[in-house]
Amino acid sequence: MPETETRHCANCGSAIGNLETPRVYKNHAVCADCYQKLNRRFGGALDMHNPVHVLIVVVIAAATVPPLLGALWYFIRALMAQ
Numbered sequence: 560m561p562e563t564e565t566r567h568c569a570n571c572g573s574a575i576g577n578l579e580t581p582r583v584y585k586n587h588a589v590c591a592d593c594y595q596k597l598n599r600r601f602g603g604a605l606d607m608h609n610p611v612h613v614l615i616v617v618v619i620a621a622a623t624v625p626p627l628l629g630a631l632w633y634f635i636r637a638l639m640a641q
């Protein structure tokens with residue numbers, strides 16, 4: 560039986576099982592639980608290579624930009640009317 564190196568989660572330090580696939584989070588091997596936890600927090604920044612994050616940004620932009628443009632246009636028209 561080949562000797563396998565015990566891998567540990569870079570986040571919580573718990574052993575990652577030999578049959579468990581370590582997840583990679585920012586070049587650190589982490590356990591599946593920590594990977595989910597860390598991704599829920601977005602790690603402080605959006606990863607624009609992740610299609611889910613891109614979709615979130617597009618949805619937020621689509622929801623916030625048109626009302627802002629509408630408000631800007633309202634102020635420009637109000638200024639022009641004076």
Ligand SMILES: [Zn+2]
Pocket residue numbers: 568569570571572573589590591592593594
């Ligand atoms: Zn962990």
